[in-house]
Amino acid sequence: MSEKIKVGVLGATGMVGQRYIKLLENHPWFEVTYVAASPRSAGKPYSEAVKNRWLIGADIPANVAPLIVEDANDEKKAVGKCQFVFSALEMGKDEIKALEAAYAAEGIPVVSNASANRWTEDVPMLVPEINYSHLDVIAEQKKHHGWDKGFIAVKPNCSLQTYMMPIHALIQAGYPIKRMIVTTLQATSGAGYPGVSSFDMIDNIVPFIGGEEEKTEKECLKILGTVKDGKIENAAGPLVSSTCTRVPVVDGHTACVSLEFDLPEDKKPSLEEIEKIWTSYTSVPQELKLPSAPEHPIVVRHEENRPQPRRDRETEKGMACVIGRLRPCNVFDIKFVALSHNTKRGAALGGILNAELLKAKGFFN
Ligand SMILES: NC(=O)c1ccc[n+]([C@@H]2O[C@H](COP(=O)([O-])OP(=O)(O)OC[C@H]3O[C@@H](n4cnc5c(N)ncnc54)[C@H](OP(=O)(O)O)[C@@H]3O)[C@@H](O)[C@H]2O)c1
Secondary structure (H helix, E strand, C coil): CCCCEEEEEECCCCHHHHHHHHHCCCCCCEEEEEEEECCCCCCCEHHHHCCCCCCCCCCCCCCCCCCECEECCCHHHHCCCCCEEEECCCCCHHHHHHHHHHHHHCCCCEEECCCCCCCCCCCCECCHHHHHHHHHHHHHHHHHHCCCCCCEEECCCCHHHHCHHHHHHHHHCCCCEEEEEEEEEECHHHHCCCCCCHHHHCCCCECCCCCHHHHHHHHHHHHCCEEECCEEECCCCCEEEEEEEECCCCCCEEEEEEEEECCCHHHCCCHHHHHHHHHCCCCHHHHCCCCCCCCCCEEECCCCCCCCHHHHCCHHHHCCEEEEEEEECCCCCEEEEEEECCCCCCCHHHHHHHHHHHHHCCCCC
16 A cells, blocks of 8 residues: 555646646655646546646656546545645635635645745745745644644745745855846746747747736745744845746746845955855755755856756756856846746745655654
8 A cells, every 4th residue: 555645736737737747646755646626627537637738748647647636616525535735726816815725724734836825924935945944834824723734835936936046045155135136037838828829929028927026026035034923024135126028938937137245345255156155055955855856956057058948947857946157247246047947946846845845844744
């Protein structure tokens, strides 16, 4: 009999949900036993529900193909069929918030990709390498709601995960950041399926993604925040100004970053020191040897024309932040180009890493 933890995927038929299904296929700790999506897909075998829209370049895992898709709006259906769920739903924010709470109230922890609960004070917004200590708020969250086993933990927006680890590495090394200007070039898969129309995307760049700039500018403050009295207190900085664009790339978000250190001129790090900090950066997921943790969370490339989405997005199983073009900035202090895989590190595999951290820390016991 399988010793693996039984997991459900809400939104299993979507862009991120399909990634979860594929990435969990041979996972050493977790096994997909429950799939749910909208009432449009409910009642169909999974293979039928994703027929003609299976987007991953490999077969549907044999153990999931025959599972009957349930209606994700009915949390009671999941009881007894899985020990926790990944939430990859695309619905109204209030609906998702209510639904994730309903699963938690049924004793089913929710590891979410949705933005609905990112600003809930006692919900950790995890990048495990950066803010594993935010897990401390879960006890308060459970107490506050009267939840026994259930709780909610979320992931941040995919675009800022492109550069949050390098930022954290610098701050942790004693180089606080005052201001940043970020321009993102975001892949089409970030818009879900079917996403932006091909007519808008081919031979084009769309210089607006609804809500994205606000997320990019604010979420970093919670990620870098500290736990105080059972809640997360946001960091005071850095101040971020962003422009988010959609480009005709399938997977892999790129960000062009310029930043200014909050330090006197003679205390600012050299480019050599920065590169050393980045390449030696490791954290709790690496110490715990979590199955999805990259050995090298930050990879620095020296070619003048890298990183590139097609060439670099799969670095470290799609879990690395790949940086190139580190150089002085005429306006701020330094600038660089960063890349990460938006549906792996930025979504499903990042969610799996969150769940691995939660399991390793005993939250699913
Ligand atoms: N794509 C990315 O790179 C990315 C990155 C980070 C976070 N996210 C977040 O992850 C979530 C999923 O994104 P996605 O790109 O995978 O979206 P998607 O491709 O549009 O998939 C949405 C999923 O939600 C289900 N759904 C839609 N309406 C529903 C309803 N009324 N009731 C129950 N289920 C419903 C869909 O089921 P049907 O197939 O039956 O319609 C589908 O399974 C979103 O919250 C998104 O913001 C996405």
